[in-house]
Amino acid sequence: MTGARMHLLTTLRGDIARIETSGGASTPDRVALGHAEADATLRGGLARGAIHEVFAEAGRHSAAATGFVAGLARRVAARRPLLWVRQDFSDIETGALSMSGWAELGLDPCLLVTVRAADLDTALRTAADALACDALGAVVLDVWGRSRQLDLVASRKLTLAAQASGVTGLLLRVAAEPAPSTAETRWIVRAAHAPPPSAGSAWGAPVFEAQLVRNRHGPVGRWIMEWKCDECLFAKPVNQPTSDPQPVAAAPVHRPHPARARRAG
């Protein structure tokens, strides 16, 4: 390889690196989620001033994904205000955000402002505006279903706004499939069984099966995470088998009725 070609390659690499980091910005500010393995994979935690996507593949996992996004927003925003942008339609489909439940997760309803957009265009514009406002801790865009408007261009706009202001954008996509975007990370969240903490109780804290399917600056992974409502952080569930990330409770097995089986035999 000649010296000139080597030089050209070096220049190109430099250009790409500059584009990737948008003008030589320093390493982004990261917030630890609390889950040690996930934090290690993310090199310290979730990046601030970027877009993160959370998908719930089917509508039935919407509440789990909402809880996961609420948790991420709490980690990222800490005690700063949070703007939640959602479509009218999403209320009917998955229910409206309940502040009683919000408070029960350890989050502060005082810091939440909700925008109910009539359509996705309005929602996108509002989210882009809000991402430019540095008084906010995080902006959540809650979108139901597949959408043409939420393409690479829209995603790039949101990313640029987030980078400029340092506000984190969280996209909650329910009943949608991942599409190309400029997001920093992409998660697929499912509900997981939440075993009660002790024998005396019958109900446990929220547990998510979070699959990191895209990470721009590192490997991906899959973890079972529990949201600690008191400490406001994610953690590895205590009484969950660590080797098997699948939900633990087996599906009920079909067993023939003993009396009927005897009669048949």
Add this chain to the structure above:
Amino acid sequence: MDGAVIGSREESASTQAKAISSVIAVSHEQQDTDASASIIPIVVVAKQNNALRIFALDDAAARFGLAVGLPLANARAICPQLKVFDVDETADVRTLNAIAEWCDRFTPLVALDAPDGLLLDITGCVHLFGGEAAMMRLVCDALTAQGFAVSAAIAGTAVCARTLTRHLHGRIVVPGEEACAVKPLPVSALGADESVITGLRRAGLKTIGDVASRTRSEITARFGAGFTALLEQALGHGDAPISPRQPLPDTIVEKRFADPVTTEAVISATLSRLAEMLVAAMSQQGKGARQLAAQFFRTDGAVRTILVDTGQPVTQGAVIDRLFAERLGSLNDPLDPGFGFDLIRLSASRTEIVVPQQRDLDANVHDHDELSALIDRITARIGGRRVVVYLPQDTHIPERAVLTVPAQQYLAAASLAVWPARAEGEPPLRPLRLFERPELIKVIAQVPDGPPARFVWRRATHAVVRAEGPERVAMEWWRCEGEMLTRDYFRVEDEGGLRFWLYRDGLYEREIVQQEGMAVQPNWFMHGLFA
């Protein structure tokens, strides 16, 4: 321009638009254009005392000797080719309001004098239009051009001006001369009740001068104190303020154009310049705007008003400019310049004293300002009820526990709200997503008042692997409309790890009783989803 300027000369111009119905106004104008060709008299009739009587008429009809109050049958006998329209009082009121709106360009103090008059308080704004005579000509010419028959007068009191318009047109009364001006007019010009006028005529008092020559005590004894006050005001001895259609804005700035403007660029540039002027005017009083109104006066008389509210008093021109840009950009029915706007006015309809705050060192103040500015912008675009914050309510009923309120007004209240503390170490008691209307589900339970074993929601069957409950929520009897049943809530988890909040409506065998020996199954509802 304050209405309560006492001591300086307070003038009132009364404009009477005599063409009543908007229908007749248009046809009247058309009639005038080809008046020489064929004169068809036009009247508007209304049903009074079980007879159709003339309510209003045009000049041609008046020339035939017709008069207001004449029965239609008589009028037809006098003039068979008469063209008749029914009275449309709603249209009249609408037309009068439209004229009043147009008159806003002369003074912000415009009062309706139903059914056919307008009172304009022109104190302090005469010089803007080149004197009283020029101003009156301007008003009358514009209205005449639109086909209205106008009679106007300027006088020191509203009643005096109104009295003059009923018999004379274009009279401008010098201060102190009110009594001389109205004395020769007949008593009917005062606009008092019909019974009073009849009484005065019977007493031989034909003109206002005759009435004024009697002592006040005599008149009060016969016709009441109200009539005496009216008479005094007509004579210029006392005055009552007019009641304007709209409250007077605190600060007004406006820009008039010799050539009407139509392009968006000029309109937005004008608005930003006006915003700067408004802010400068308000800052002298140490005020900031809470509500702003931009009025666009079209050359053809239409006026469009656009309101913008803010959560915090605004003191920066750029902020006002941006709010209006958002609002104008999102109008369902966009601003239509038509043939152009000849006046654009920006007013602060509600203002507040601004308390200066330390901005550089206190990050919270900065954050709060930024957030409320963002909320103002979003609200200007999509409406106040779509940007919300939450307030806790003192009730156990889940759907009433939280009040959703507009963020613009309640941001401060919501950020200080005290929410019920959660129990430490307990998993969530309430779901994160709550359905506004609980959805009916089919449930199979082992015992009628036990937790569900299996349920069908949105056509999918869920087998319950874990259930916690019941949590009993009794309805509030003190505000129950109709009968509401006690609910037993269960937190359940299905085989896939999905977690739901269900309830059974009614206590089995206590609220849900058997009817005619048949067991009634309780209804189950899906109310929320846990994270």
